[in-house]
Amino acid sequence: EKGGYDHFMLKEIHEQPRAIRDTYRGRLLRDKAIIKMAGVEDNMKKFLNADRIIIVACGTSWHAGLVAEYIFEEFSRIPVEVEYASEFRYRNPVITEKDVVIAISQSGETADTLAAIKLAKSKGAFVFGVCNVVGSSIARETDAGAYTHAGPEIGVASTKAFTTQITVLTLMALRLARAKGTMSSSDFRLHIQELELIPQKVEQLLKVDEHVKDIAKQYLLSTNCLYLGRGYNFPVALEGALKLKEISYIHAEGYPAAEMKHGPIALIDDRMPVIVIATSKGHYEKVVSNIQEIKSRKGKIIAIVTKGDTAVKEIADHVIEIPESEEAFSPLLTTIPLQLLSYHIAVMRNCNVDQPRNLAKSVTVE
Ligand code: F6R
DSSP, X not given: OOTTOSSHHHHHHHTHHHHHHHHHTTTEETTTTEEOOHHHHTTHHHHHHOSEEEEEEOHHHHHHHHHHHHHHHHHHOOOEEEEEHHHHTTSOOXXXXXXXXXXXXXXXXXXXXXXXXXXXXXXXXXXXXXXSSTTOHHHHHSSEEEEOOOOOOOSSSOSHHHHHHHHHHHHHHHHHHHHHTOSOHHHHHHHHHHHHHHHHHHHHHGXXXXXXXXXXXXXXXXXXXXXXXXXXXXXXXXXXXXXXXXXXXXXXXXXXXXXXXXTGGGGXXXXXXXXXXXXTTXXXXXXXXXXXXXXXXXXXXXXXXXXXXXXXXXXXXXXXXXXOOOGGGTHHHHHHHHHHXXXXXXXXXXXXXXXXXXXXXXXXXX
């Protein structure tokens, strides 16, 4: 049932090209240059009249929400707030009938997310669900939704659910951008073409597995780890850190790269691995100067760069190359090596990768 892989997590990491294609199926129609999403189209008025979108979720799904915030604001020009469901539900939040709430959940059973939905509905908001498990409580409780179609995710650490959540939310943002006219039809067409190439790029990228394993060998005894990213890749840094914590029990923190100087830089010494996402279009020069700051404090740098990069290669201890793409879509690529890195470190530390201690696949109690 693990399809020849040692763990479900590794199988699910490798399933991502297929999972993303399944998420596109029937929705991303490149030849016609359209995106079809019934759940969005049937409720277009709600989306177009929305003062703002509030995203509620927990854990990895919350990270997908953060990526979506950048994408929705860029493409569809709708203000977005992203909230931990557990905070939102107990804060007496200001919600009106002009709010659209998007709830993201792999399992569709997370207690806090479900409670946040009920609260938003009671205040008259329109609630849209992005779930993986068909017929789950959240899928039933929401007014409309779009499934991720990732297939069953067995490993407790979320992988393909995360990338397919981002995929669905990206399709939504593009669909709304067309409806609102915030993106020209030629740009829209270009974005669709780029998006369609993502699964094959992920496929290619998965070949870095052995290289990532070699890097993992050198850091398996680390006790701390810092992840930095900026823009679309700031949430990926958070997700990379969460993955490492969950399955290898190494303390890790994710930070927006520019925030490093406001505190975490104090932690950097020759025993601190720092994973930096430095894609060519993502505030590149600024991130390169962060890398120099880490280097001058003897931190160990593992950099995720775009193919063809030269500057970072000269300074970093290790580089992992990802295929070139539209920056807004790069989280679907940069996430992959971070998943593999935490997987290999955890395996080498003899951790129970698929069922890490103290964690459950769906958190049905608050
Ligand atoms: C991370 C992880 C958790 C879940 C969180 C939300 O790998 O598995 O952080 O992402 O418990 O779960 P769902 O998406 O099912 O609501």
